Amino acid sequence: MQDQAPDDDADPIRRVLAGDRDAFGLLVARHGRRVHDLARRMLRDASEADDAVQQAFLNAFRALDRFDPQRPFRHWILRITTNLCRNRLAARRLHPGARGTAPDEIDPTHLRVAPPSPVREGDDDPQGGERVRAALESLPDTYRLAAVLRYVHGLSVEDIAEVADEPLGTVKTHLFRARAALAVLLAPIERGSQHRGPAAAHRGGGEAGDETRRPASGTKG
Amino acid sequence: MDARPPLPDDLLPDPSAEAPSAENTARLEALLRGEELLPVPVGLLSRVRDAVKDAPPAPFERHLGADAPNLRAAPSALSSRGRSVAQRVAAAVLVAVGAALTFAGVEPVAAAGETLREAGVPTELGLSPRPVVADAVVRPFTDGWSRAWEQPPDMAALAQVPASVPGGPLTLASLSLALLGSGLGLAWRARGRRASSPSSLSHPPAPSSSSPTGGPA
Numbered sequence: 001m002q003d004q005a006p007d008d009d010a011d012p013i014r015r016v017l018a019g020d021r022d023a024f025g026l027l028v029a030r031h032g033r034r035v036h037d038l039a040r041r042m043l044r045d046a047s048e049a050d051d052a053v054q055q056a057f058l059n060a061f062r063a064l065d066r067f068d069p070q071r072p073f074r075h076w077i078l079r080i081t082t083n084l085c086r087n088r089l090a091a092r093r094l095h096p097g098a099r100g101t102a103p104d105e106i107d108p109t110h111l112r113v114a115p116p117s118p119v120r121e122g123d124d125d126p127q128g129g130e131r132v133r134a135a136l137e138s139l140p141d142t143y144r145l146a147a148v149l150r151y152v153h154g155l156s157v158e159d160i161a162e163v164a165d166e167p168l169g170t171v172k173t174h175l176f177r178a179r180a181a182l183a184v185l186l187a188p189i190e191r192g193s194q195h196r197g198p199a200a201a202h203r204g205g206g207e208a209g210d211e212t213r214r215p216a217s218g219t220k221g
Numbered sequence: 222m223d224a225r226p227p228l229p230d231d232l233l234p235d236p237s238a239e240a241p242s243a244e245n246t247a248r249l250e251a252l253l254r255g256e257e258l259l260p261v262p263v264g265l266l267s268r269v270r271d272a273v274k275d276a277p278p279a280p281f282e283r284h285l286g287a288d289a290p291n292l293r294a295a296p297s298a299l300s301s302r303g304r305s306v307a308q309r310v311a312a313a314v315l316v317a318v319g320a321a322l323t324f325a326g327v328e329p330v331a332a333a334g335e336t337l338r339e340a341g342v343p344t345e346l347g348l349s350p351r352p353v354v355a356d357a358v359v360r361p362f363t364d365g366w367s368r369a370w371e372q373p374p375d376m377a378a379l380a381q382v383p384a385s386v387p388g389g390p391l392t393l394a395s396l397s398l399a400l401l402g403s404g405l406g407l408a409w410r411a412r413g414r415r416a417s418s419p420s421s422l423s424h425p426p427a428p429s430s431s432s433p434t435g436g437p438a
Contacts (some may be wrong), residue, residue: 019285025270032266037258050265057269058276065281132256151253183249 009073016064028057031074034153035081041148042085044137052088056081071162078153078163082145089141135185143178146171308407315404319397 009030015023035056039049060067060077067076136147145164149155155163161171 017281019282021274024273028266028269028273032269033258033261036261036265040259046262050262050268053265054269054272058272061273061276062279064279129256132252136253136256147253151250152256152258154254179246179249182253183245186249186252 010069013064013067013069013073016061024057024061027060027073027077031077032057034074035077037152038078038081038148039085041136041152042082042141042145043088048088052081052084056084059084075155075159075163078149079165082163082165086141131186135182138185139178139181143174143181146174147178147182150175308410312404312408315400315407317404319399319401319404 009027012023012026016027032053036049036053039052039056040046043049043052056077059080067073136144136152139147146160149160149163150157157168157171157175160166160175161168164171166174
């Protein structure tokens with residue numbers, strides 16, 4: 001995942017600030033998938049993630065004159081999304097009957113006994129990508145945020161600290177603990193990938209393109 | 222025994238005792254980096270674009286004026302803020318004129334009094350032109366009223382005032398009160414419009430002014 005150069009976003013931002021709302025569509029097109037991914041993985045609920053994406057871009061639009069053009073727009077919109085997701089997760093904890101599952105209600109052992117996903121023809125690792133995604137979703141919110149931004153979005157530790165609005169040391173700790181938990185959760189896949197080689201281990205990401213094929217993970221509300 | 226399900230942290234209670242080797246870490250990270258962005262639901266981004274297009278004017282757009290190419294606000298001679306200011310000014314003028322005519326006895330009242338005097342109506346009503354205006358500097362205008370109380374108006378003479386006399390006391394009082402009332406009504410409407418300006422019910426709340434990114438609740 002390459003960083004979007006700030007200059008690429010500078011032009012549409014200037015146009016939006018000059019009153020051209022259509023130019024905001026460029027920003028939505030460029031960063032929408034990333035924003036959706038973060039919201040979806042943080043909230044673990046498709047419809048709530050859609051709401052969060054829309055609200056994140058609306059908030060960014062309204063506050064665009066306060067955006068620092070020296071910083072990447074991508075980090076700014078991810079930070080808005082992160083805070084929206086945090087608010088929604090906090091609201092869930094206050095109302096446990098609502099959508100989603102609170103982090104401390106997750107049983108990580110569920111991942112080990114998860115029923116196998118439907119096998120796609122020609123797929124020699126049908127459960128790999130599914131389990132990586134499920135393992136990420138099973139992490140506590142803070143670890144999940146760090147891990148998703150680091151490994152899925154490819155942000156540096158410094159960028160994660162900026163997006164999450166947390167000290168660098170805290171981010172490193174979250175990443176370390178997330179890795180330790182993921183090492184256990186994904187141990188069977190890792191062992192399998194040792195036999196099949198790295199290509200098989202990487203293939204899990206390609207499956208993410210088919211949303212309907214994936215059953216809901218045990219942690220999803 | 223604790224029935225509560227363990228957190229992932231509990232899976233590795235002591236990371237230093239079971240720290241993954243560099244090789245394992247590299248393999249794990251490679252596995253995680255293979256995870257791609259989730260697909261965006263069909264139509265989500267276009268819905269977001271439409272929501273932004275239909276959103277009420279952002280704070281920075283309110284200063285753009287008519288030059289902005291795609292503003293949602295309908296063209297108008299005055300902006301909503303300008304209309305509100307104009308309405309308040311008009312209300313203030315109407316109230317001031319109405320109050321002056323009603324209570325102060327300024328020139329229009331004096332002129333009306335002169336008309337009455339020419340028509341033969343006694344001027345002890347407090348509508349006398351010169352004395353009221355001249356004495357206003359040294360005496361409060363209520364003196365005129367007190368004199369009027371002391372010397373009740375000659376109602377019979379008043380009744381003989383021809384209806385066509387311009388600025389008759391009833392016409393004048395009605396006009397004054399009408400102006401005062403319309404001014405107060407306009408001020409009330411302007412206040413009501415400001416109170417019922419677009420609410421946040423139909424749109425998600427904007428980020429706080431202190432932090433555009435919003436913050437955890």
